[in-house]
Amino acid sequence: xxxxxxxxxxxxxxxxxxxxxxxxxxxxxxxxxxxxxxxxxxxxxxxxxxxxxxxxxxxxxxxxxxxxxxxxxxxxxxxxxxxxxxxxxxxxxxxxxxxxxxxxxxxxxxxxxxxxxxxxxxxxxxxxxxxxxxxxxxxxxxxxxxxxxxxxxxxxxxxxxx
Amino acid sequence: xxxxxxxxxxxxxxxxxxxxxxxxxxxxxxxxxxxxxxxxxxxxxxxxxxxxxxxxxxxxxxxxxxxxxxxxxxxxxxxxxxxxxxxxxxxxxxxxxxxxxxxxxxxxxxxxxxxxxxxxxxxxxxxxxxxxxxxxxxxxxxxxxxxxxxxxxxxxxxxxxxxxxxxxxxxxxxxxxxxxxxxxxxxxxxxxxxxxxxxxxxxxxxxxxxxxxxxxxxxxxxxxxxxxxxxxxxxxxxxxxxxxxxxxxxxxxxxxxxxxxxxxxxxxxxxxxxxxxxxxxxxxxxxxxxxxxxxxxxxxxxxxxxxxxx
Numbered sequence: 001x002x003x004x005x006x007x008x009x010x011x012x013x014x015x016x017x018x019x020x021x022x023x024x025x026x027x028x029x030x031x032x033x034x035x036x037x038x039x040x041x042x043x044x045x046x047x048x049x050x051x052x053x054x055x056x057x058x059x060x061x062x063x064x065x066x067x068x069x070x071x072x073x074x075x076x077x078x079x080x081x082x083x084x085x086x087x088x089x090x091x092x093x094x095x096x097x098x099x100x101x102x103x104x105x106x107x108x109x110x111x112x113x114x115x116x117x118x119x120x121x122x123x124x125x126x127x128x129x130x131x132x133x134x135x136x137x138x139x140x141x142x143x144x145x146x147x148x149x150x151x152x153x154x155x156x157x158x159x160x161x162x
Numbered sequence: 163x164x165x166x167x168x169x170x171x172x173x174x175x176x177x178x179x180x181x182x183x184x185x186x187x188x189x190x191x192x193x194x195x196x197x198x199x200x201x202x203x204x205x206x207x208x209x210x211x212x213x214x215x216x217x218x219x220x221x222x223x224x225x226x227x228x229x230x231x232x233x234x235x236x237x238x239x240x241x242x243x244x245x246x247x248x249x250x251x252x253x254x255x256x257x258x259x260x261x262x263x264x265x266x267x268x269x270x271x272x273x274x275x276x277x278x279x280x281x282x283x284x285x286x287x288x289x290x291x292x293x294x295x296x297x298x299x300x301x302x303x304x305x306x307x308x309x310x311x312x313x314x315x316x317x318x319x320x321x322x323x324x325x326x327x328x329x330x331x332x333x334x335x336x337x338x339x340x341x342x343x344x345x346x347x348x349x350x351x352x353x354x355x356x357x358x359x360x361x362x363x364x365x366x367x368x369x370x371x372x373x374x375x376x377x378x379x380x381x382x383x384x385x386x387x388x389x390x391x392x393x394x395x396x397x398x399x400x401x402x403x404x405x406x407x408x409x410x411x412x413x414x415x416x417x418x419x420x421x422x423x424x425x426x427x428x429x430x431x432x433x434x435x436x437x438x439x440x441x442x443x444x445x446x447x448x449x450x451x452x453x454x455x456x457x458x459x460x461x462x463x464x465x466x467x468x469x470x471x472x
Contacts, residue, residue: 028378028380029377029378029379029380030379030380030460030461030463030466030467031374031377031379031466031467031468031469032351032466032467032468035351035466035468036468036469036470036471037468037469037470037471038471039471039472040470040471040472041472046470047349047470048348048371048470049348051346052345052349052363054404055352055361055363055404055405056402056403056404057354057361057402057403057404058402059397059400059401059402059403064352064354066349066352097468099354102353102464103466104271104457104460104464104466105267105271105355105464106263106266106267106270106271106298106301106302106357107263107266107267107355107356107357107358108353108354108355108356108357109353109354109356110351110352110353110354110466111351111352111468114468152402155398155400155402155404156404157404159363159391159393159405159408160393160405160406160407160408160435161345161391161408162329162408162411162435162437
């Protein structure tokens, strides 16, 4: 009888223990970890609050590219339809990811590994190009890389969006 | 006691016998055009899919016995409404590709087709890894690449039109209002759907973005809203894919109490530049739920957002 009593107590304790707990701790995370933009603090502006102005998938390297504009560049876009007719002191960020197959849908490709961010700046007369790699390190571009970024940047257009 | 058992058994047998007289027809319209893919692919589809997804349904003896017959009839009618290999002429090349990719995902990604109980009773219908690999190879070969769109030169004119005339969208049939500010929200992902030939941008409102920043987006909290803009894929002269013509924008609005009957989410979509609400009746969202049900474990969301960390 004593054994029964302790058995009941232990099972009850186990049951209550397994049922209790903060419901919020069961919340989980569903993220694209490899696409995370780490060291975003080094970028010239915060893309979380900036305006997306373009997207592209490059044919040669299969990069998913998203383009953000700072407030000056975005305001100018309203009066100048193409991105390459900007106001002085405009800044853009072209973020590159290697595309990967979407794990939850055959027939789709999504951003895979985050590669780098190209910073495009316009001082009123000419464009400047810089790169930040995935570790947030600033890298100077070669002449070829600059030309490639410039060509890509000139192709991007604001999506047709109501 | 034995008498009670006999009475119950007797009633059961009588009900069973009466059920056999309830036999609504399974329609068998003629085949207008059969699926015309490679022979080995067709063989796989015939064995695993055709009973419910064609007009060439072949019932076994046990399919003829009610209540199984009624269940089979429902599956056949529903299956044909989604995909019918006997009316392959009723869909164009693009639509065929989309249907096949959708089917491939139900088979390989979600494992919901063929129906498990069907395979138990029809062992030849089982899709082995080898058969799935063959199907996948064939369906992936249907990707025709990005069409070059010379009309992109006129996008700038469209942009001017966008800025001058703001379209006033009416409510969705389920009462959800259009949220014009979505394009100013945080972008949390992008997707190239080569099966649908479209490009998508996924936006999150402040509540959803905060949940993502905190790493607590399963489930999303009430007040979270996700929006997805969809454009046709168009290529420039270098073959780079860009958003072309705007197709639609759709929303998922989280309110676990208000939308309890629709999985905690309010669903809505607006089509084209005129922002015409999608759906004829207020239960149109059953279609949304049907597609999103396979991802119920991720709070009915497909999108894996990327985080931005300083």
